[in-house]
Amino acid sequence: MGLFDKLKRAFGGGQAEAKPESEEKVAAENPAPKAETEPTSTAVEVASKEKTEADQAEVNQENVEPEPEVEVAAPTPAESAEAEVEEKVAQKPAKEVAVNEETKRYERGLAKSRKGFGAKINALLANFRSVDEDFFEELEETLIEADVGFETAMKISDQLRDEVKFQNAKKKADVSDVIVEKLVDLYEAEGENEDNQLHFATQGPTVFLFVGVNGVGKTTTIGKLAHRYQTAGKKVLMAAADTFRAGAIEQLVEWGKRVDVEVVRKPEKSDPAAVVFEAVKKAKEEDYDLLLVDTAGRLQNKVNLMNELEKIQRVITRELPDAPHEVLLALDATTGQNALTQAKQFGEVTKVSGIVLTKLDGTARGGIVLAIRNELHLPVKLVGLGEQMDDLRDFNPEEFVYGLFKDLIAQR
Numbered sequence: 008m009g010l011f012d013k014l015k016r017a018f019g020g021g022q023a024e025a026k027p028e029s030e031e032k033v034a035a036e037n038p039a040p041k042a043e044t045e046p047t048s049t050a051v052e053v054a055s056k057e058k059t060e061a062d063q064a065e066v067n068q069e070n071v072e073p074e075p076e077v078e079v080a081a082p083t084p085a086e087s088a089e090a091e092v093e094e095k096v097a098q099k100p101a102k103e104v105a106v107n108e109e110t111k112r113y114e115r116g117l118a119k120s121r122k123g124f125g126a127k128i129n130a131l132l133a134n135f136r137s138v139d140e141d142f143f144e145e146l147e148e149t150l151i152e153a154d155v156g157f158e159t160a161m162k163i164s165d166q167l168r169d170e171v172k173f174q175n176a177k178k179k180a181d182v183s184d185v186i187v188e189k190l191v192d193l194y195e196a197e198g199e200n201e202d203n204q205l206h207f208a209t210q211g212p213t214v215f216l217f218v219g220v221n222g223v224g225k226t227t228t229i230g231k232l233a234h235r236y237q238t239a240g241k242k243v244l245m246a247a248a249d250t251f252r253a254g255a256i257e258q259l260v261e262w263g264k265r266v267d268v269e270v271v272r273k274p275e276k277s278d279p280a281a282v283v284f285e286a287v288k289k290a291k292e293e294d295y296d297l298l299l300v301d302t303a304g305r306l307q308n309k310v311n312l313m314n315e316l317e318k319i320q321r322v323i324t325r326e327l328p329d330a331p332h333e334v335l336l337a338l339d340a341t342t343g344q345n346a347l348t349q350a351k352q353f354g355e356v357t358k359v360s361g362i363v364l365t366k367l368d369g370t371a372r373g374g375i376v377l378a379i380r381n382e383l384h385l386p387v388k389l390v391g392l393g394e395q396m397d398d399l400r401d402f403n404p405e406e407f408v409y410g411l412f413k414d415l416i417a418q419r
Contacts, residue, residue, distance in 0.1 A: 112400060113410035116368040116392030123371025125415050127153050128186065132179045143168060146186070154343040155190070156378030163189050187415050191408055194377050201386045203402050205361075206332050207297075212244075212290040214298045214323055214330035217363075218316065218353055219337035221252055221304035224365035224391065228337055229299045230262030231399040232389075237268050241296040246286035247272040248279040248319060249303045259301055279303065280318045287326045300331070313356045320357070335388065337363045338379075341370040350383050361388035364402075368392050373411050 131149045135142070143164050150160035166189050207213040215232070219225045229245060237243045245263055247270055249255040256272050263270040271286040283300055290298045300323075303315060323330045336359045338346040346364075353359055362379060367390050379385055387402045 109400070109403065110406060110409065112392050112398070113403070113406040114413070116390070116398075117373050117407070117410035119369070119371045120367070120373025121411055121414050124153055124374060124411065128183060128415060132183060135179050135182065138182065150374075154372045154374040154378060156344070156347065156375075156382045159190075159193065159377055159381045162193060162381075166193075183415065187412055190377065191412060194380060194404075194408065197381045197384070198386075198404055201380070201384075201404070203361075203386045203388055203404060205388055205401070208327075208329060208332055211327060212287075212295045212298050212330075213332050214287070214290075214300065214327060215333045215335060216300045216302065216320065216323070216331040217335050217337060218302050218357060218359070219304055219363075220349055223304075223337045223339040223342075223349075225304065225337040225363075226255065226258050226262065226301055228363050228365060228389070228391070228399060229259065229301055230266055231396055233262070233268045233297075233299055234266040234396055235399070236297050237266055242294065243268045243297045243299065244286060244290050244295045245270045246283055246298060246300045248282045248286075249301045250275055250277045250279050250282065251303045255301070255303075279315060280322045283319050284322050284326070287323055287330075291326065309352070309356065316357045333388075334358060334360045335363050336361070336385075337365055338375075340364050340367040340372055340375055340391075343370075343372040343375055344378070346375055347378050347382065350379065350385060354383065354385070359385060361386050363387075363389040363391075365391040368394075368398070373407075376407060376411075 127149050131145055134145075146167070147160045147164045150163060151157055155163075163186070167185060170185055170189065205215075217225050217229055226249075233243045233245055245259060245268055247256040247259040249259075250273065253275070256275060260270050260272060262268075271282060271289060273282050273285075279302065286298055286300065289295070300319070302319065303312070305312065320331065320334075334357055336350060336353050338349060340346065342349075350359070350362065362385050364376065364379075364387050367373060376387055379387060390400055390402050390407075392398045392400055
């Protein structure tokens with residue numbers, strides 16, 4: 008079943024709410040976790056919660072005096088049935104609970120984008136008279152304003168010309184459904200072979216190199232990611248290789264104190280490659296699991312930036328031939344199409360393996376994810392869905408579609 012069909016079943020047909028594919032499979036598939044699988048943000052939260060509850064139960068048990076034995080009457084059939092239901096609820100798989108929570112996170116995080124996207128489509132359909140050339144021109148402008156990208160807007164408009172006629176869409180609800188269907192289908196097709204997973208070293212330390220302009224939340228992302236894996240029991244190290252921006256080193260050091268992770272640093276204006284060399288050396292010698300490297304967001308010009316990043320990558324690869332295992336570009340979702348421009352520029356400078364889309368909860372420009380996938384063909388790997396420490400999430404394409412389009416399917 009395609010993504011649009013799931014949305015339609017959930018919100019367009021008056022049926023019980025459908026769940027994303029990841030949630031549908033939970034009841035039928037609950038395989039044992041692999042021994043060496045890296046922990047996800049959801050798994051970390053569930054494990055932490057279970058440990059806290061277990062510790063509290065132990066404390067409570069120690070402080071309670073044993074009560075005298077009391078003879079208890081045998082339960083009635085009704086009480087037995089009720090107890091059986093309660094037991095089944097209590098035994099609900101933790102994985103299913105976690106997936107439900109993840110769906111809610113995406114719904115909350117994309118609330119502004121969903122509302123803004125819907126408002127633009129509804130404004131277009133409010134002046135709907137007939138599906139003519141004027142309508143398609145307005146549609147193209149509406150989609151571009153919704154930050155889905157120029158190329159995507161043109162593709163959708165061209166496909167709709169034939170599809171609207173084929174489906175004989177005359178009502179506003181029908182036209183709205185066709186628009187969303189084409190957006191979802193194109194999004195799904197472009198991401199068919201997309202790799203949204205973070206990759207880790209098979210042995211030795213893993214290195215994530217972070218790039219991006221100043222002010223997009225790059226350092227904050229590094230701090231939150233350090234917290235995630237440090238909480239999961241990994242040995243994490245950070246490197247303050249942004250030695251040019253005033254206050255950048257202090258900002259990362261402050262994050263290190265906050266999440267209890269060590270930071271390798273040198274004075275301002277030091278050679279960033281020298282900082283990275285010391286960090287990689289320390290990670291190897293002291294058996295660190297993960298090294299997160301912050302870099303300068305902007306030097307004097309593109310040539311300087313390119314040379315600096317190339318030098319850093321050479322140092323990393325010389326010490327760890329398979330590293331960096333990820334080159335993650337941080338983009339601010341609130342900047343809309345400007346984020347797309349930044350991605351193109353950094354793509355010319357370095358080999359970006361994935362996108363970190365920050366501040367997605369604070370903008371109505373969630374459509375930028377469609378543009379990134381359809382025009383740049385770069386996988387989004389992490390998204391910021393809130394300000395809390397655990398609101399940096401692994402990107403789930405299906406949950407994203409569910410959270411962005413759920414209110415745009417016409418209710419019957």
